[in-house]
Amino acid sequence: MAKKVLIVGGVAGGASAAARLRRLDEEAQIILFERGEYISFANCGLPYYLSGIIAERESLLVQTVQGMTERFNIDIRVNSEVTKIDREKKVVEVFSQGGSYKESYDYLILSPGAEPLRPPIPGIDRDKVFTLRNMSDVDQIKAYLLAEKPQKTAVIGGGYIGIEMAENLSHAGLEVTLVEAAEHILAPFDREMARMIEKVLLDHGLQLIVNDKVQKISHRYEADNRKVIELQSGSTIEVDCIIVAAGIKPDSRLAKEAGLSLGQGDAIAVDAFLQTSDPFIYAIGDAIEVQDFVSGTRGIMPLAGPANKQGRIAADNICGRKRIYEGTQGTSIIKVFDYTAAATGNNERKLRQEGIPYIKSYTQSNSHAEYYPNATTLTIKLLFTPDDGKILGAQIVGKEGVDKRIDVLATAIRQGLNVYDLEELELAYAPPYSSAKDPVNMAGFVATNILRRDVKIKHWEELSQLQQEEITLLDVRTNLEYRQGHIEGALHIPVDRLRKSFTKIPKNRKVIVYCKAGLRAYLACRILEHHGYEAYNLSGGYDIYLADRH
Amino acid sequence: MAKKVLIVGGVAGGASAAARLRRLDEEAQIILFERGEYISFANCGLPYYLSGIIAERESLLVQTVQGMTERFNIDIRVNSEVTKIDREKKVVEVFSQGGSYKESYDYLILSPGAEPLRPPIPGIDRDKVFTLRNMSDVDQIKAYLLAEKPQKTAVIGGGYIGIEMAENLSHAGLEVTLVEAAEHILAPFDREMARMIEKVLLDHGLQLIVNDKVQKISHRYEADNRKVIELQSGSTIEVDCIIVAAGIKPDSRLAKEAGLSLGQGDAIAVDAFLQTSDPFIYAIGDAIEVQDFVSGTRGIMPLAGPANKQGRIAADNICGRKRIYEGTQGTSIIKVFDYTAAATGNNERKLRQEGIPYIKSYTQSNSHAEYYPNATTLTIKLLFTPDDGKILGAQIVGKEGVDKRIDVLATAIRQGLNVYDLEELELAYAPPYSSAKDPVNMAGFVATNILRRDVKIKHWEELSQLQQEEITLLDVRTNLEYRQGHIEGALHIPVDRLRKSFTKIPKNRKVIVYCKAGLRAYLACRILEHHGYEAYNLSGGYDIYLADRH
Numbered sequence A, B: 001m002a003k004k005v006l007i008v009g010g011v012a013g014g015a016s017a018a019a020r021l022r023r024l025d026e027e028a029q030i031i032l033f034e035r036g037e038y039i040s041f042a043n044c045g046l047p048y049y050l051s052g053i054i055a056e057r058e059s060l061l062v063q064t065v066q067g068m069t070e071r072f073n074i075d076i077r078v079n080s081e082v083t084k085i086d087r088e089k090k091v092v093e094v095f096s097q098g099g100s101y102k103e104s105y106d107y108l109i110l111s112p113g114a115e116p117l118r119p120p121i122p123g124i125d126r127d128k129v130f131t132l133r134n135m136s137d138v139d140q141i142k143a144y145l146l147a148e149k150p151q152k153t154a155v156i157g158g159g160y161i162g163i164e165m166a167e168n169l170s171h172a173g174l175e176v177t178l179v180e181a182a183e184h185i186l187a188p189f190d191r192e193m194a195r196m197i198e199k200v201l202l203d204h205g206l207q208l209i210v211n212d213k214v215q216k217i218s219h220r221y222e223a224d225n226r227k228v229i230e231l232q233s234g235s236t237i238e239v240d241c242i243i244v245a246a247g248i249k250p251d252s253r254l255a256k257e258a259g260l261s262l263g264q265g266d267a268i269a270v271d272a273f274l275q276t277s278d279p280f281i282y283a284i285g286d287a288i289e290v291q292d293f294v295s296g297t298r299g300i301m302p303l304a305g306p307a308n309k310q311g312r313i314a315a316d317n318i319c320g321r322k323r324i325y326e327g328t329q330g331t332s333i334i335k336v337f338d339y340t341a342a343a344t345g346n347n348e349r350k351l352r353q354e355g356i357p358y359i360k361s362y363t364q365s366n367s368h369a370e371y372y373p374n375a376t377t378l379t380i381k382l383l384f385t386p387d388d389g390k391i392l393g394a395q396i397v398g399k400e401g402v403d404k405r406i407d408v409l410a411t412a413i414r415q416g417l418n419v420y421d422l423e424e425l426e427l428a429y430a431p432p433y434s435s436a437k438d439p440v441n442m443a444g445f446v447a448t449n450i451l452r453r454d455v456k457i458k459h460w461e462e463l464s465q466l467q468q469e470e471i472t473l474l475d476v477r478t479n480l481e482y483r484q485g486h487i488e489g490a491l492h493i494p495v496d497r498l499r500k501s502f503t504k505i506p507k508n509r510k511v512i513v514y515c516k517a518g519l520r521a522y523l524a525c526r527i528l529e530h531h532g533y534e535a536y537n538l539s540g541g542y543d544i545y546l547a548d549r550h
Ligand SMILES: Cc1cc2nc3c(=O)[nH]c(=O)nc-3n(C[C@H](O)[C@H](O)[C@H](O)COP(=O)(O)OP(=O)(O)OC[C@H]3O[C@@H](n4cnc5c(N)ncnc54)[C@H](O)[C@@H]3O)c2cc1C
Pocket: A008, A009, A010, A011, A012, A013, A014, A033, A034, A035, A036, A043, A044, A045, A046, A047, A080, A081, A082, A083, A111, A112, A113, A114, A132, A133, A134, A161, A251, A254, A284, A285, A286, A287, A302, A303, A304, A305, A307, B429, B430, B431
């Protein structure tokens, strides 16, 4: 007999599961329940619709109820909320058009997504304090922007969605203040890398407040109708409206009430087959707890790629094909004005937290051959194990070609490659696209040089500690670079004069060498070591040193 | 005692080897011989300088003699040709400034590159028939363009350099005819993929002649000073100048005369350590025979990335670090006006030649989310083994994001991944960069569907054969698409109406289904199979069918 599959949630995970189910099983009875009015919309495009970068609302609707019904012969029920699961009877309760009814299932797929968090801040639940998750959210904000033409806004939260909102509202002509409680924006990145993006925001005229918490929101209805945000630090911000992008919470209410096992942060617990603690119920997407591919720990990683893939895998499993979801590595990317920031795998914070030993390295490369027009610089941070150089994580910031390099590194992590493998990758080179040694090769060279002990390194955060000792800090950049700014107390000898200048460098002290990004300092270290010095490359050079203190 | 290393050739391989040698060994005596006037120039940038896209001649000089000398303490001798190797005595003979001298070595690195081929065509050795390899070549052509303002040119050879020349000379205002002797341009690609690039050339106003050989070049010195190219077909082309880009020949004269073993096409034979048949002589770059990473066969693969990496490896080996060069997979890329074409691994021609069994699949994807502005289509062709799906090769053509996907696939090939691995790659997604299912994932889905026998396929080249049998050719595109063009004799039922139209399709015949690119035909096949039909997806759809016959 044909199986009957119910799906809760009709967007990234749910719609993907439905389509795949139908492709695998033409007979199955498939019913898709969506609480909202739309299925298959582009959550990820919502911020861009607010600025008009995505001009047409319709283009956000990747599939429609009619289109999907015709193509996949699926019974799609929008404005229909599944309110209860009776696991015993294998029946759900659906609330729709003012009434409720029951629907039985053989299998149930939960893809209810997540809800934007609204931290318990006094005043946060009032008008003109928006969150953004779905079409109705975006319609509300768009209507408000058009009707009231606000001038100032604050975005609370400097994660991906917060920054996308900040940028797009700025494009829409608003003055934007971004408030982040943590010490830097963009939690998937480490501080020094996130600082580069903070600088981009500032350069584009946004106000940025980090390391400060919103305490209270007051609403001046009588006077100018403005909102006043009070921060822990005591400062205040006056705005016309507020966007709260303070993270999300897995929408696991249904699952919880049905007694399914939950994991971290109340996300729905699933096994490697994406099966919940009930073998007839699968769960996917933002609502579930996933295994971190790198560290093996469990947590939430709400991303569209994984949601789509999980939908496909759950469908496969329901149709009797045993397929495993291998975990999420957190590959993610964001456009920030003319910059791109991308990350994959674990960052330093995570590695420290889990007690995983690591080494980090930095490289700066041109997005493509320098001699071909419009090359820009990208900075790659690589994290790898000290023993075998297994790649644990990568973060990249730059204008062009960031997405390409993060995808290569994401592939490398997925396959358990080490930094030695990066040396050998044969990537496509012609002047408009890359260099004969691709930035990923270069990152591999630099990392393996550290592992092979061809160069010793120190990090910018060790510098103040080191400066307590009797060290020589050596700047090997050009005269011009040195004059434009250098680290206090540095001795200056351009690398190309180093071989003739040993007398200037005390022999019995450690030499910490720096240049702009590390290349020349590496050359200098090799020369110094050969002449009996104990030399260290200040990893990432002056640029990373500066980035971290901007 | 410090070792003495001589290097023949001061550009991609040679200069890289020199720099690495110095980094590994501050003591070594390193002498770099370069026959020409310049070292370290950007061969790959030369065509772009002719059009002015690269505006400054200086920017082609990546390193200068002075810069490299100062930085690396290398004895650089330009205008110095190594004319002989005395392996017995470990001495080379150098011709410079009208005289000759000898120089001894402990190790010798040969990176002499290659010479442009001039096929034995009558008239090819006369004036205004140019080849392009180095600075002096480019200076000659540039000077000629400026002085004589030619109007018409022909490029002989439709490989990477030929096409780059054709494009850049067209940008420079010349009317260009590209002549290719083979049945299609761009030998690293298969015909149907190359056809897409041929179309781009035609769309940009170039004349293109394929499958025709140049027989003779006549020079009308008395009359209008034009050159007349006579083709095998009988047709003629009148031009002001000619660029010969008919491939290259490894420059192995020195090696040959010294009695070193040679391989295919007289390339210098080396082992995995890049050592020639003489243990004190290493050879790298365009001059050597390399192992094809995929098929294991040996041949020449003249590319800058490999040359640079080989330089680094040869230096490592000379310094006592045993490092292996694992072979070249032929990852390559070209910009053709607003398009990009890229390839990695083996193509069909090569696989057939080597008798390696393979399956091919095609996908079309958006370069990034369709709903975000400026998404363009890219076509991916994937070649993989029929048993375990190991990836053998990939070819991509499109406007944006081609370089990214080829690099991911190049990484996959380098690591021996199969198409099942592609399904699981977690690549970076935000609307400006990709889709939740990246084009590489999608290529993986389609390939694995074939391997898992979820869909049967036929190829456009089997169609005429198939049409001899009693088959049903079924077009499942929209009415509009069908009206705009379809395959002769096709029955037309849009996919979304298929479930209601079985009566129109004879039961006892094979059904060959096609849509634009394969997605809807795949859905149709799944439906048809379920209803007892023997259905096949016409792989790559109408677009590949058309591409091949343009
Ligand atoms: C503004 C924004 C930008 C984003 N940008 C990116 C990006 O660039 N890259 C990226 O990887 N990810 C991005 N994401 C995250 C991505 O959209 C999610 O990871 C993905 O949509 C998760 O899919 P899902 O199926 O779990 O949840 P959703 O896509 O949210 O779908 C869940 C659906 O279930 C419905 N539902 C919930 N409970 C019930 C119920 N009881 N009955 C019926 N229906 C119910 C909800 O109404 C909702 O429509 C973004 C998200 C947002 C909000």
